[in-house]
Amino acid sequence: MSANPTLVVDDIHTYYGESYVLQGVSLKVEPGTIAAVLGRNGVGKTTLIRSVIAFTPPRRGKIVFENQDITRWTSYRIAQAGMGLVPQGRRIFISLSVRENLEIARRAATGGNEGWTIDSVLDLFPRLRERMRNSAGTLSGGEQQMLAVARALVGNGRLLLMDEPTEGLSPHVVEELRQLIRRLRDGGMAILLVEQNINFAIESADYVYVMDKGKIVFDGLPSDLAANNDVKETYLGV
Amino acid sequence: MSFWIVNTLNGLSLAMILFLLAAGLTLIFGLMHIINMAHGSFYLLGGYIAITAIRMSGNFVVGAIIAVIAIAILGTLVQRLLLAKLYKQEMPQALLTLGLLFIIADIAFFTWGGDPQLVPQPALFQGAVRIFGVVYPLYRLFLIGWGLAVAFLLWMFLERTKIGAVVRAGMDDEEMVRGLGINMPLVFTGIFALGSALAGLGGVLGGPLLGMFPGADFEVVLLAFVVVTVGGLGSIRGAFLGSLLVGLVDNFGNVWFPQLSLFTIFVPMVVVLALKPTGLLGRT
Ligand SMILES: Nc1ncnc2c1ncn2[C@@H]1O[C@H](COP(=O)(O)OP(=O)(O)O)[C@@H](O)[C@H]1O
Numbered sequence: 378m379s380a381n382p383t384l385v386v387d388d389i390h391t392y393y394g395e396s397y398v399l400q401g402v403s404l405k406v407e408p409g410t411i412a413a414v415l416g417r418n419g420v421g422k423t424t425l426i427r428s429v430i431a432f433t434p435p436r437r438g439k440i441v442f443e444n445q446d447i448t449r450w451t452s453y454r455i456a457q458a459g460m461g462l463v464p465q466g467r468r469i470f471i472s473l474s475v476r477e478n479l480e481i482a483r484r485a486a487t488g489g490n491e492g493w494t495i496d497s498v499l500d501l502f503p504r505l506r507e508r509m510r511n512s513a514g515t516l517s518g519g520e521q522q523m524l525a526v527a528r529a530l531v532g533n534g535r536l537l538l539m540d541e542p543t544e545g546l547s548p549h550v551v552e553e554l555r556q557l558i559r560r561l562r563d564g565g566m567a568i569l570l571v572e573q574n575i576n577f578a579i580e581s582a583d584y585v586y587v588m589d590k591g592k593i594v595f596d597g598l599p600s601d602l603a604a605n606n607d608v609k610e611t612y613l614g615v
Numbered sequence: 616m617s618f619w620i621v622n623t624l625n626g627l628s629l630a631m632i633l634f635l636l637a638a639g640l641t642l643i644f645g646l647m648h649i650i651n652m653a654h655g656s657f658y659l660l661g662g663y664i665a666i667t668a669i670r671m672s673g674n675f676v677v678g679a680i681i682a683v684i685a686i687a688i689l690g691t692l693v694q695r696l697l698l699a700k701l702y703k704q705e706m707p708q709a710l711l712t713l714g715l716l717f718i719i720a721d722i723a724f725f726t727w728g729g730d731p732q733l734v735p736q737p738a739l740f741q742g743a744v745r746i747f748g749v750v751y752p753l754y755r756l757f758l759i760g761w762g763l764a765v766a767f768l769l770w771m772f773l774e775r776t777k778i779g780a781v782v783r784a785g786m787d788d789e790e791m792v793r794g795l796g797i798n799m800p801l802v803f804t805g806i807f808a809l810g811s812a813l814a815g816l817g818g819v820l821g822g823p824l825l826g827m828f829p830g831a832d833f834e835v836v837l838l839a840f841v842v843v844t845v846g847g848l849g850s851i852r853g854a855f856l857g858s859l860l861v862g863l864v865d866n867f868g869n870v871w872f873p874q875l876s877l878f879t880i881f882v883p884m885v886v887v888l889a890l891k892p893t894g895l896l897g898r899t
C-alpha cells in the first residue's frame with residue numbers, strides 16, 4: 378500500500394438544507410490505523426460519516442480516498458471503491474434473513490486474496506451462524522450490531538467507517554468489539570471510528586480527534602487526550 | 616351452483632388482470648415511493664400496441680411480445696429521462712406521472728381513435744370448455760393460469776434471488792443499500808421497466824375481455840391503486856391478495872348491485888384501512 382493516508386478529509390462544509398452543520402472539518406486516516414472522532418451528541422459526527430460516504434455530500438471541501446478525489450462521487454461508487462460502513466443505529470435490513478443481509482453486501486476483495494467470506498465472518502460471530510435463516514428483524518440488539526459489522530466486512534473494503542458501534546452494547550460485547558477492531562487494524566484495515574464512549578476510543582484508537590459544533594477542536598494521540606482534562610471537561614463533559 | 620362457479624371464475628380472471636397492474640405499482644411505490652399514475656397509460660398502450668401488432672403480424676404471441684417489449688422500453692425512458700431527475704421528490708414525481716397519463720391518453724386517442732377495441736383473442740384459446748359442471752370461456756381460464764404463473768415467478772424473483780433481496784432491502788432502507796456499493800439507480804430503472812412491462816402485459820391479456828378505449832387507463836389504475844392499498848403497499852403477496860379481493864368483490868358487486876359499482880369497491884377498501892391502516896400485508 379502507498380504511504381499516503383487512506384482517507385483525507387480536507388476542510389469540508391456540510392449542510393442539511395439551510396442548517397450549516399460541518400463548518401470546515403479536516404482529518405486523516407492512515408493505512409492500518411484507527412482514527413477516532415469523539416464529541417457530544419449533536420456536534421456533527423454522524424454528518425461527518427454521511428459526508429464521507431456521500432449520503433449528504435459536502436457543499437465545499439475535498440475528500441480523497443487512496444489518492445482518488447471522491448468528492449463528487451455517488452455513494453455506491455465510493456462503497457465499491459473500498460469503503461465499508463457500520464452506520465449509527467445498525468440499519469440492518471429487517472425484511473431480509475441474516476444470510477441475505479450478508480449476501481447482498483458481499484463483494485470480492487481486490488488484489489488476489491479471498492478476503493472476508495460469509496463463512497469466515499460467521500467464524501468471527503458464531504451466534505449469527507445459528508440465526509442465518511431467521512429474519513434479521515428478530516435479532517437482539519447485540520446480534521444486530523454483529524450483523525452490521527459482519528455486513529461491512531464481507532464488502533471487503535480497506536477503510537471501515539464505524540458510527541457509534543458500542544451504542545447499546547453490554548460491557549462484555551464492547552470488549553469483544555474492541556479486540557475485533559484492533560485485530561482488523563493489525564490486518565491492515567484503516568478505520569474511522571466515531572464514538573461518544575471516550576474510554577472505548579482512547580483504548581482502541583491510534584489517533585483521536587475531538588469535535589464540537591461542526592469543527593475539530595482537538596487532535597492528538599490517545600494518551601494526549603487522556604492527559605488533557607481541559608479538553609475532556611469542555612468538550613466531552615467528563 | 617353454476618352461478619357461483621361462473622362468477623367466481625369471472626372474478627378471478629379480473630383479479631389476474633388487476634394483479635398484473637398492481638404488482639408493478641406496489642413494487643415501484645415500495646422501492647421508489649412513486650405514485651405512478653402513468654401505470655394506467657402503460658396498460659392502455661400495451662393493449663393498443665398489441666391490437667396493431669397482432670393485426671399486422673397475424674399472430675397473438677408475436678403481437679404480445681412486441682407490445683410488452685415496447686412498454687418496457689417506454690418505462691425505461693420515462694424513469695431514466697424524467698423520474699430519475701426528480702429523485703426523492705415525491706410530489707413532483709406524482710404530478711409528472713399524472714401529466715404523462717393525460718399526454719399519453721391524447722396520443723392514444725389520436726392514434727387509435729375513440730371507439731372501444733378488443734385485443735384479438737389468441738386462436739388457441741377461443742371457445743369454451745366444460746369445467747366444474749359449467750361451460751366456461753377457455754380464454755378466461757388461460758388468463759387465470761397466466762396470472763398465477765406470473766405471481767409465482769415474481770414471488771420467486773423477490774424471495775429467492777439476490778436481486779430480489781436487494782429490492783426488498785431497498786424498501787427497508789434504500790440509502791443503506793447504496794452504502795453497500797449497490798448500483799441503486801440501475802435497480803430503480805430495472806424495477807420500473809419490469810413494472811411497466813407487467814402493466815403492458817395486463818393490457819395485452821386483459822384487452823380481449825375489457826377492451827381498450829379512452830378512459831380505460833384511468834379506470835384501471837384507480838382499481839389497481841385500490842388493490843395495492845388494500846393489500847399493503849410494497850408487498851407482492853399483498854397485491855395478490857388485494858387483487859383477489861377486489862376482483863371478486865367487483866364482480867359480485869356488479870352482479871348484485873350494478874348501480875353501485877364504485878361503492879362496492881371502495882367500501883371494502885375503507886373497512887380494511889380503518890382496521891389496518893397499512894393494508895392487509897403492508898410493510899410497517
Ligand atoms: N437529516 C437531518 N436534517 C437536518 N438536520 C440534521 C439531520 N441530521 C442531523 N441534523 C442536525 O445536525 C447536527 C449534527 O447531527 P449529527 O451529525 O447526527 O451529530 P452526532 O452524530 O455528533 O450526534 C444536529 O444539530 C442535528 O440536529
Ligand SMILES: [Mg+2]
Pocket residue numbers: 422423424465540541
Ligand atoms: Mg451520531
